Amino acid sequence: MTALVIGLVLFLGLHSTRMVADGARSRFIAQRGLRAWRGLYSLGSAIGFVLIIWGFGQARQAPLVLWSPPEWTRPLTSALTLLGIVLITAAYVPRNALKAWVGHPMVLGVKVWALAHLLIASTLAGVLLFGGFLLWAVWCFASLRARDRAAGQRAAPGQLVPTAIAVVVGAVLWFVFGYWLHGPLIGVRPFG
Numbered sequence: 001m002t003a004l005v006i007g008l009v010l011f012l013g014l015h016s017t018r019m020v021a022d023g024a025r026s027r028f029i030a031q032r033g034l035r036a037w038r039g040l041y042s043l044g045s046a047i048g049f050v051l052i053i054w055g056f057g058q059a060r061q062a063p064l065v066l067w068s069p070p071e072w073t074r075p076l077t078s079a080l081t082l083l084g085i086v087l088i089t090a091a092y093v094p095r096n097a098l099k100a101w102v103g104h105p106m107v108l109g110v111k112v113w114a115l116a117h118l119l120i121a122s123t124l125a126g127v128l129l130f131g132g133f134l135l136w137a138v139w140c141f142a143s144l145r146a147r148d149r150a151a152g153q154r155a156a157p158g159q160l161v162p163t164a165i166a167v168v169v170g171a172v173l174w175f176v177f178g179y180w181l182h183g184p185l186i187g188v189r190p191f192g
Contacts, residue, residue, distance in 0.1 A: 001058075001128075003051045003054050003058060004052060004056050006048075006055070007047075007053075007054075007055050008129070010047060010048030010051065012132060014041055014044045016139070018143075019139065019140065019143045059123070059124070060123070063124075064123055065122055080112050081112075081113060081116045084111075085113070085173055085174040087170070089166050089170035090109070090167075090170065093163075093166040095158060096162040096163040097163040098158065100156060101155075104144045107140050107144060108141055110136075111138060114133035114137055117129075117130040178190050
């Protein structure tokens with residue numbers, strides 16, 4: 001569990017830099033350059049991510065079960081995960097309406113994904129992992145929206161074809177991952 005917690009603090013902490021230490025980040029970039037910042041940020045994030053995966057895997061070997069989720073959480077988790085993956089996909093498709101509508105579909109997608117998994121998480125490690133990502137995403141999304149409002153930033157209206165591409169590609173990714181990859185990679189088969 002220690003590796004999971006350290007990984008979460010490192011990964012989510014680095015991803016919170018603009019919210020808690022934007023001045024320090026800006027000074028670092030001014031003194032050492034953007035490439036140095038990106039390199040340090042990427043290395044630290046990768047180490048944090050590996051610790052999260054390893055720590056969660058270790059915690060699953062001797063889980064501390066907190067409750068047994070009701071059966072109705074399975075289809076709700078599936079539907080919310082579909083929405084989350086579509087939103088995350090929308091972050092990478094230019095000129096789509098989802099990006100124009102929500103402003104930051106990646107962070108909103110992480111929020112929905114984390115909430116979906118928190119509904120079905122029954123162990124302390126699951127609550128720490130998905131609860132940590134959910135709290136970070138709620139805070140980050142609010143911070144980004146406030147920054148957008150302060151800057152008077154408005155997204156250009158989305159177009160139908162890029163929106164359809166985001167939805168279809170996101171749905172296909174959700175289906176492929178849920179049916180074929182989640183079990184071998186994560187150890188849980190959401191659909192069977």
